Amino acid sequence: MADQWTRDLYSRHGAMVLRRARTLLGDEEAAWDALQEVFVRALRNQRAFRHESSPTTWLYRITTNYCFNVLRDAGRRQDKLRDMVPAAPAAGPDSPPDVRLAVSEILARLPDDLCEIAVYHHVDHMSHDEIAAVMGVSRRTIGNRLKEFQRRAQAALGRSVQLLA
Amino acid sequence: MNGDSEKTNSDDSALRHLSDLRFDRLLARELDGTAERDASLAHLAACAACADRYGAFERQATAFADEAARRRLDDGIARRAGAAQRRRWSWFGGFTLAAAAACGVLLLARPRPADGDLHAKGSLALEVWVARHGGGAAESLMPGAAVSPGDALRFRATTRADGNVAIASVDGAGAVTMYVPSAAGKLPAVRRGTTLLDGAIELDGTLGRERLIALLCPAPLESGRVAAALTTALRAAGGDAAALDVDQTGLGCAHSSFWLRKVPVR
Numbered sequence: 051m052a053d054q055w056t057r058d059l060y061s062r063h064g065a066m067v068l069r070r071a072r073t074l075l076g077d078e079e080a081a082w083d084a085l086q087e088v089f090v091r092a093l094r095n096q097r098a099f100r101h102e103s104s105p106t107t108w109l110y111r112i113t114t115n116y117c118f119n120v121l122r123d124a125g126r127r128q129d130k131l132r133d134m135v136p137a138a139p140a141a142g143p144d145s146p147p148d149v150r151l152a153v154s155e156i157l158a159r160l161p162d163d164l165c166e167i168a169v170y171h172h173v174d175h176m177s178h179d180e181i182a183a184v185m186g187v188s189r190r191t192i193g194n195r196l197k198e199f200q201r202r203a204q205a206a207l208g209r210s211v212q213l214l215a
Numbered sequence: 216m217n218g219d220s221e222k223t224n225s226d227d228s229a230l231r232h233l234s235d236l237r238f239d240r241l242l243a244r245e246l247d248g249t250a251e252r253d254a255s256l257a258h259l260a261a262c263a264a265c266a267d268r269y270g271a272f273e274r275q276a277t278a279f280a281d282e283a284a285r286r287r288l289d290d291g292i293a294r295r296a297g298a299a300q301r302r303r304w305s306w307f308g309g310f311t312l313a314a315a316a317a318c319g320v321l322l323l324a325r326p327r328p329a330d331g332d333l334h335a336k337g338s339l340a341l342e343v344w345v346a347r348h349g350g351g352a353a354e355s356l357m358p359g360a361a362v363s364p365g366d367a368l369r370f371r372a373t374t375r376a377d378g379n380v381a382i383a384s385v386d387g388a389g390a391v392t393m394y395v396p397s398a399a400g401k402l403p404a405v406r407r408g409t410t411l412l413d414g415a416i417e418l419d420g421t422l423g424r425e426r427l428i429a430l431l432c433p434a435p436l437e438s439g440r441v442a443a444a445l446t447t448a449l450r451a452a453g454g455d456a457a458a459l460d461v462d463q464t465g466l467g468c469a470h471s472s473f474w475l476r477k478v479p480v481r
Contacts, residue, residue, distance in 0.1 A: 069272075
């Protein structure tokens with residue numbers, strides 16, 4: 051039964067998980083690894099899945115949190131390497147936005163829940179209502195948290211943050 | 216993005232277009248039979264930017280199905296999660312598949328009395344399952360998924376009203392074939408809700424894009440009349456399955472379509 055459930059979930063939602071992992075991680079092979087890990091976690095935690103809710107929103111959260119962990123681990127490794135390897139030249143003003151770098155930066159400085167809300171809003175283009183439904187909080191809370199995110203991100207990074215995919 | 220947010224949240228920058236979440240839920244068919252789906256489709260019809268993005272998502276889903284099958288990732292996931300040994304679904308195993316010229320239908324639906332009103336468009340959603348010719352568990356297909364000759368299909372219909380269901384195929388050669396019901400007779404009746412339709416069909420060797428047209432009709436029409444109406448509409452569309460306008464058949468049925476790609480056996 052578990053296998054059947056997994057295959058159904060995978061065939062319906064695999065493309066979505068892969069696309070979001072590609073965006074957040076910015077690396078093709080890492081995204082395919084994430085795809086597997088997300089579905090392994092989903093299968094192991096299927097009892098926690100509320101069947102009355104949306105599998106899509108459930109997988110959005112698993113994918114986001116998994117990618118955050120990957121980026122955080124990569125950030126720690128980067129910190130260790132920074133003293134040994136010359137830094138890459140900074141991107142110019144015309145460079146396309148690099149979602150991975152931006153998410154990595156804010157993850158190192160801001161709480162996960164703020165980052166999660168910011169990703170849903172700026173990367174997935176979700177409305178406040180949709181984010182509120184995914185996170186299980188009120189719409190007013192989402193509006194306030196997004197303002198808080200911009201304020202703290204600007205203070206930490208010295209600029210406003212747009213994570214456009 | 217829902218209607219409430221559109222009315223009240225003027226500072227929400229995501230309001231102008233549908234969100235990726237909405238596209239994903241549409242593609243996963245989570246919104247079938249809901250007003251949210253109808254509103255989303257209306258938005259897609261009016262917003263070129265959203266239609267383009269949704270089209271890109273559809274193409275990604277098709278490409279993903281091919282690449283994932285090549286990588287056999289689903290097997291790896293099941294193994295790693297300690298899933299039970301794979302088996303074919305019993306509701307497939309209970310049938311003996313036999314191919315006919317176009318397809319062989321094995322069991323016919325058991326008609327049930329119809330009552331209640333039948334809504335127009337948006338009241339019918341079709342889910343397609345496949346048991347691959349080469350074995351493995353049955354799987355639910357995404358729109359645009361690849362299937363092959365010898366694969367067996369079954370259908371699950373979700374309706375918002377009682378009615379009578381038909382499923383027809385317009386294949387790559389421009390032939391109309393009734394899948395449900397497969398033989399001459401009246402359309403099987405279904406109750407409001409989700410119904411696994413009796414019978415399985417085995418795909419023939421005609422390759423190319425194939426359009427499945429599901430109909431929910433208020434009257435128990437004869438399958439021959441449905442096939443004839445669709446054939447006439449196909450002819451009027453110049454033999455182009457994509458241009459076939461079901462609303463012009465005069466059948467008065469709600470309908471939805473599901474595209475497949477029939478490719479050679481790998």
